[in-house]
Amino acid sequence: MLGLVMQREADIHRASVPMEAPLMSVNCYLLSEGDDAYLVDTAWTPQSTPDHVTTLLSEAGVRPQELTGIILTHCHRDHIGHLVRLQAMTGVPVLLHTDEAKTLSLIFGAYARRRRELQSWFQSHGVPVGAAADMLDTIPKTQTLELLRPHWLSGGDVIRVGSRRWRVLLTSGHSPGHICLFEPERRLLLTGDHILNNESPNIGAWPGSPIDPLGRYMTSVRYLASLGIDWSLPGHGEPFQDVERLIGRQLSHHQFRLNDTMAALAGRPRTAFEVANSVPWVRRSMRFEQLPARHRYLAFGETLAHLQHLEALNMVQRSMASPIVWWVVAKTAE
Numbered sequence: 001m002l003g004l005v006m007q008r009e010a011d012i013h014r015a016s017v018p019m020e021a022p023l024m025s026v027n028c029y030l031l032s033e034g035d036d037a038y039l040v041d042t043a044w045t046p047q048s049t050p051d052h053v054t055t056l057l058s059e060a061g062v063r064p065q066e067l068t069g070i071i072l073t074h075c076h077r078d079h080i081g082h083l084v085r086l087q088a089m090t091g092v093p094v095l096l097h098t099d100e101a102k103t104l105s106l107i108f109g110a111y112a113r114r115r116r117e118l119q120s121w122f123q124s125h126g127v128p129v130g131a132a133a134d135m136l137d138t139i140p141k142t143q144t145l146e147l148l149r150p151h152w153l154s155g156g157d158v159i160r161v162g163s164r165r166w167r168v169l170l171t172s173g174h175s176p177g178h179i180c181l182f183e184p185e186r187r188l189l190l191t192g193d194h195i196l197n198n199e200s201p202n203i204g205a206w207p208g209s210p211i212d213p214l215g216r217y218m219t220s221v222r223y224l225a226s227l228g229i230d231w232s233l234p235g236h237g238e239p240f241q242d243v244e245r246l247i248g249r250q251l252s253h254h255q256f257r258l259n260d261t262m263a264a265l266a267g268r269p270r271t272a273f274e275v276a277n278s279v280p281w282v283r284r285s286m287r288f289e290q291l292p293a294r295h296r297y298l299a300f301g302e303t304l305a306h307l308q309h310l311e312a313l314n315m316v317q318r319s320m321a322s323p324i325v326w327w328v329v330a331k332t333a334e
């Protein structure tokens, strides 16, 4: 679906690009007013569908060479599909948060190095060699992504689009340098993958990612709840208005997962791999080993994120030796 996001917002256009379940589609947005025009994310590039980004620009009457810049909410593959081509075609700066350098290194570094790093990281968390290999085989072998004109953003920066002022909010968690864009006058939020309507974004801990991504995520969604947001424009799915309800749902989802993680550690210390195998997955209906290998990979990162958050809350501790084991901190009598 292409066109204006909402009839009354003449400065915001959206392309919704089909992708596979469960997300079904990914959005990219064009913010344009006066001489300013920014693409926010560049969508996904499935082989079989037309180039929605070019159509989006032409429907909005903006030639690619007239873009002011490309803003990335984060550097996951489903949000940067046309980036290489658009960079080469337009030469415009690519605006992203400084902490997304970590995501670029994890996803787009040299394949052999990434695989080696992840392999020893899995090993340090007690994942058997065969189980690790199954998950590692799902890592795409994509070549390095080169940003030709990166412009590194910080939280609190303001991006002017004509008369509009979009504030950059660092919303770390789903990726280290994930950002949302907030326009205070209309209380509009471009959420990226931080808050979605029908899905819980993956919050994982990975080699090189900042410690306690779940704690960062929970802090930043609570902050969003304080902004009085009217409309949210997500990275996947349709715009929505009830962001506070969705934030509440996310917080309780993670509280359930934290409780499951604590229950998995009752009785004896366990590795993260043992914890992942002890907690229920997919609406409590599947065991870890039943998940497809790619989902096991993501679920393992989630398990680590929950363990790190419990550690930050001083509820669990871990050993330093490999494989790392985790245990519940004994409560001391007052």
Ligand SMILES: [Zn+2]
Residues within 6 Å of the ligand: 074, 076, 174, 193
């Ligand atoms: Zn993402």
Ligand SMILES: [Zn+2]
Residues within 6 Å of the ligand: 026, 076, 078, 079, 193, 235, 236
């Ligand atoms: Zn996404």
